[in-house]
Amino acid sequence: MASRGIRDRVAIVGMGCTRFGEHWGRGPGDLLVEAAMGACGSAGVDRERIDAYWMGTLTSGQSGLLLSEPLRTGYKPITRVENYCATGSEAIRNAAYAVACGAYDLVMAVGVEKLKDSGFSGLASAAARPTDGTQSSMTAPATFSLLAPAYSRKYGLDRGTLRKVLTRIAHKNHANGARNPKAQYQRVVPEAAIENAPRVAGMLGVFDCSGVSDGAAAAILCRTEDAHRYTDRPLLIKALSFIAGPADGAKRQYYDYTTFPEVVASASDAYAQAGVRRPREEISLAEVHDCFTPTELVLMEDLGFSSRGTAWKDTLEGRFEIGGEQPVNPDGGLKSFGHPIGASGLRMMYEMWLQFRGEAGERQIPAPKLGLTQNLGGAPGRCVSFVSVVGAN
């Protein structure tokens, strides 16, 4: 399979991101306008200059009209993108390819989700397809909680230790969110509160789950040679990989629920594109899809940050904290920044944008070399995964 990538050919030259959380007073259109205008302001361009748009949302609307109507973009190509919870990353990937191939000069990737209007707990799909009624009823936290007993058994980790590891992940991401003025939750949560929270699924309590939120984020992209027109500190795209797996983990017994093979495949592809050989040493910081705490644990191994069966130790030793050797989710992650589906992949990139420009305030990581975003959608054994590698040079 050829996956040549577009290493250093495309740059992000402006980004915008709303605060994530409960925007009772604003609809999807309002959030899109704020993120898009923020990105335009950041790049110093009028929106009339944007040649084409890729707009991602899972549940908040359909078609490019969801953006064109509130933003009054006139007569422009707008592609609506959807790929489960990796929707925002897919918007970036497709927008980047469009400028890389020369079809357009300046494009916007934008994502939005308005989850809090449904009145439901957690993520609930509004538009149900007609089915034969035999599908598993497991909710998102339930499917990801399947990782916990499997991991615990495979690596002989007792439940108490595993619980401590998950607590550390939640605690870290809440502590990071406390340094982020755009995060949904900006409060350090004591470890005891995390451990004693009401159960949601399996070992997971409320604090093991990402925030259900409203929000939007946007990025403006162009070819790298044009980037100086908009900013002196562009963010360069080193790699973009996207994988839809065979969705057979819940059908075949080979799958052991301690890994996301789709993440392994997309990471391997992205590392090849970016020329990364030792991710544990070469990736300075990462924004990963911590939809639930066990997901982040497993991702550390799938991305090659920790070898198999050791991410729990690295977590307990503080490797992934802001002051650690390889900070993960310095902006608070899905856990405390919140998870408005269509916006999340762009929000991860927004943190890279800030970090590589030195604008991340009290969570700034000194002199990052390479950054990684990882975004997945679906469930263990049945998912899509996106991995990007970015940098300033």
Add this chain to the structure above:
Amino acid sequence: MASVLRYGTYIPHARLLRDRIASGAPGERAVAGFDEDSTSLAVEAGREALRGCPVSPRHALFASTSHAYAEKLNAAALQAALDLPPSVVALDVASSASSGLAALGLAAVIGAGSPVLVCAADVAAGAPQGPRELAGGDGACAYLVDGVDGGGAARILASATYTQELLDTWRGSEQPFPRHWEERFALRLLVPALAEVLGEALRQAGLAAGDLDAVAVDAGHAKAALQLARSAGLRPDQMANDLSGSVGRCGAAHAGVLLASLLDTAEPGDRIAVLSAADGATAVVLEVSEGIADHRPRRSVRRWVASKRADLPYRTYLKWRGILPFEPPRRPDPPRPAAPPMQRSLRWKYAFVGGRCLDCGATNLPPQRVCAHCGAVDRMQDVPYADERARVATYTVDHLAYSLQQPVVAAVVDFDGGGRLACELADVDPAKVAIGLELEMTFRRLYTADGVRNYFWKARPRR
């Protein structure tokens, strides 16, 4: 006349101590799960009866007073779930607790070479704290009857019926629960009817009351059996346990469940009379066959009765039966399943028939055109998987999912014969689920939406 080739029963897992319904009330009653109804109970009993049986029924009668659908053939769901050929004559038999035994009597006269499957099942619900709720129980039985003389489990020597129009127990379509007339009035008519049919059946069989090894009496009135014994000259040692203390009277299924519990332990040559009193009376007299030991189901009534959870709270019972309203979780209501997709996956959804790849032998659940294992296209062969045993690969307890019974316990289930399915676990204590827990499949009603009963399979710890 005819013979019972095979039989089977099903008693659901939960028991409600009657003391929790009314202080001091003795014994316990069997309770169908929140995900069970008369159809799913009948399917489970039918599976017990037909497992390993080379004879396929040509008729399927489904007796119940609590059919899931008032309009739409409930016996068709049995046909589909038991994977019987579409040429089977499927009929619902309804309205009376005696309809199960009456259907067995009818099956005995249909004739040779035309095997009849009689399933009877009831979810016996009554007004809270009333006599039906207290004395009732939920359960099912199934009999495969053929017009052959001998062989199988037992020979049907005779049957007799006495039809009596009387106002004893009644429930109009507008009423959620049955009402009852004064017991003393009903006994005055039903006990003579019982004596009449017993006498007639014994006369046909050429037997005297004293020749019977066991007599099982199913009646809505506890005193009926005693009064019958007195009037017919039956000895106390002939009278069978009526399971009122451990199961409760399971409506149309009860006479058959009592008969099964006798067949479970009977010796070849034993003569058994089983009677049912409702809207008159029915009696069937049988003689146990030589080969009974080879024709018993995997699970006896005794085993079902012993396999239980007895800690069901009364309010949970009321919630399960839809009597006590409750606030649903803040989640979308499950959607009504759609007719065309259900039709497309009929054998998967109802009979749990999976696909086996002719090229690599892998099991695909559900069947699909392209093998999940080797990628071969259109090489899938049907493989019945309802009796395939399985184990928990990993699991969760979902406090968020919509269900009448929260939390939902769900697992990734690995089958011994290959293949994997993520599904709900039934009849399980969330605290006792572990990787490796041994499971078997069970037919359930997942939920009801817009009146549509959504049947599919769950896995349960082996019973």
